Amino acid sequence: MHPKALLEATADLVGLVLKFDHPADQVVSRFFRDHREFGPRERATLAETVYTVLRKKLLFDHLSPSGTGSKERRMAILGFHGPRDFLKSALNDVEKRWLDNCDAVQESDLLERHRHNLPEWLVAPLKAQLGDEFWPLVASLQQPAPLDLRVNMLHDKRADVQKELAKAALKAVPTPFSPWGLRIEGKPALTKLDAFARGAIEVQDEGSQLLALLLDAKRGEMVVDFCAGAGGKTLAIGATMRNTGRLYAFDTSAHRLDALKPRLARSKLSNVHPAAIAHERDERIKRLAGKIDRVLVDAPCSGLGTLRRNPDLKWRQSAKAVEELTAKQTAILQSAARLVKSGGRLVYATCSVLPEENEAIAEAFSAANPDFVLQDAADLLDGLKVDAAQTLCAGGESARRYLRLWPHRHATDGFFAAVWNRK
Numbered sequence: 001m002h003p004k005a006l007l008e009a010t011a012d013l014v015g016l017v018l019k020f021d022h023p024a025d026q027v028v029s030r031f032f033r034d035h036r037e038f039g040p041r042e043r044a045t046l047a048e049t050v051y052t053v054l055r056k057k058l059l060f061d062h063l064s065p066s067g068t069g070s071k072e073r074r075m076a077i078l079g080f081h082g083p084r085d086f087l088k089s090a091l092n093d094v095e096k097r098w099l100d101n102c103d104a105v106q107e108s109d110l111l112e113r114h115r116h117n118l119p120e121w122l123v124a125p126l127k128a129q130l131g132d133e134f135w136p137l138v139a140s141l142q143q144p145a146p147l148d149l150r151v152n153m154l155h156d157k158r159a160d161v162q163k164e165l166a167k168a169a170l171k172a173v174p175t176p177f178s179p180w181g182l183r184i185e186g187k188p189a190l191t192k193l194d195a196f197a198r199g200a201i202e203v204q205d206e207g208s209q210l211l212a213l214l215l216d217a218k219r220g221e222m223v224v225d226f227c228a229g230a231g232g233k234t235l236a237i238g239a240t241m242r243n244t245g246r247l248y249a250f251d252t253s254a255h256r257l258d259a260l261k262p263r264l265a266r267s268k269l270s271n272v273h274p275a276a277i278a279h280e281r282d283e284r285i286k287r288l289a290g291k292i293d294r295v296l297v298d299a300p301c302s303g304l305g306t307l308r309r310n311p312d313l314k315w316r317q318s319a320k321a322v323e324e325l326t327a328k329q330t331a332i333l334q335s336a337a338r339l340v341k342s343g344g345r346l347v348y349a350t351c352s353v354l355p356e357e358n359e360a361i362a363e364a365f366s367a368a369n370p371d372f373v374l375q376d377a378a379d380l381l382d383g384l385k386v387d388a389a390q391t392l393c394a395g396g397e398s399a400r401r402y403l404r405l406w407p408h409r410h411a412t413d414g415f416f417a418a419v420w421n422r423k
């Protein structure tokens with residue numbers, strides 16, 4: 001495709017995404033569905049440019065007013081993913097000079113907000129938690145996330161799948177913490193692989209795998225994945241149960257549970273029972289009260305731990321929206337806890353990095369429910385033979401209390417988990 005046409009299309013897509021009406025990944029997928037003319041390389045340019053614009057929006061907002069042409073074109077030029085020569089062949093002389101001036105701007109000349117590219121309401125809680133590590137986090141959020149796979153240990157071994165992928169010219173290395181994970185270089189198409197078709201692999205961030213591992217569901221147990229969504233964790237839990245017992249996958253979104261069905265079919269799990277619930281106090285939940293061995297609450301959250309994958313979230317979320325979510329998280333955790341039988345386990349998890357969605361919810365729950373005893377997540381992970389478990393955890397007197405994953409420390413998304421046993 002001619003560079004000029006590609007840049008114009010990229011500017012159109014940037015304009016659509018920056019309306020923030022819908023999640024960026026949905027806008028990009030829809031654009032590709034509506035424009036079948038783009039090949040894989042052009043699609044990569046379009047998508048990566050959009051994501052760079054979202055990652056560096058404050059910097060580009062600062063640089064773009066000195067340029068010419070529409071705002072979305074200027075943003076697309078600044079974030080353009082591809083060789084400079086190719087880009088320049090799409091620009092007029094004024095634009096070329098402007099781009100050279102922008103390229104010459106030194107990092108040290110920029111205000112802090114143009115370097116971190118985060119909304120102020122998010123900067124304060126991150127700095128309070130991380131201190132000097134705030135800037136390494138910022139650097140990690142400017143990079144795309146690695147592609148992690150979870151091997152379905154029900155029928156396959158990680159080392160065998162690793163060899164199988166190598167035969168398909170895919171370099172995969174075992175993830176450092178999850179016993180089920182493989183990390184892949186690049187973003188290859190996986191759906192054509194036999195390993196994918198027969199359910200031996202699923203795309204899942206290593207951190208997400210660790211949440212399912214923490215539940216430690218066993219053969220023959222009754223287990224509930226309370227906010228199962230499209231079932232990423234459900235599938236991992238079903239495999240740890242060796243396809244025995246009963247695993248309920250609840251969610252208020254029937255649409256999301258529908259996305260679980262083909263994945264379930266590939267996985268060959270028959271112990272999973274998806275069910276849409278009206279709300280967290282649904283009749284179905286009442287009937288199961290006190291009967292369940294293990295309950296995972298992977299709560300709806302701000303998703304701010306996934307900014308490497310979803311950089312639009314920092315512009316689509318707000319302090320007010322987070323506050324509303326915390327009320328929901330508290331209510332869901334309290335209702336889900338009723339399911340846990342005496343001696344059973346409860347895990348509360350989010351993919352947020354904000355203490356108000358994490359430690360604050362867990363501590364309020366502990367205070368209100370003395371029959372639930374907090375466990376040190378690091379001890380549980382040690383018991384599950386996870387390497388360097390202590391480095392994955394924080395909080396409590398021992399600093400081992402909660403699972404607390406960060407992109408810059410662990411190369412995973414930002415995740416939190418608290419674990420209780422019911423007396």
Ligand SMILES: C[S@@+](CC[C@H](N)C(=O)[O-])C[C@H]1O[C@@H](n2cnc3c(N)ncnc32)[C@H](O)[C@@H]1O
Pocket residue numbers: 208226227228229230231232233234250251252253256277279280298299300301332
């Ligand atoms: C973080 S997502 C779950 C992701 C999923 N566990 C996975 O691993 O792919 C949170 C889910 O909670 C669901 N949800 C929201 N409110 C709920 C409620 N009151 N009860 C149960 N699920 C709820 C949402 O529909 C969403 O699918």
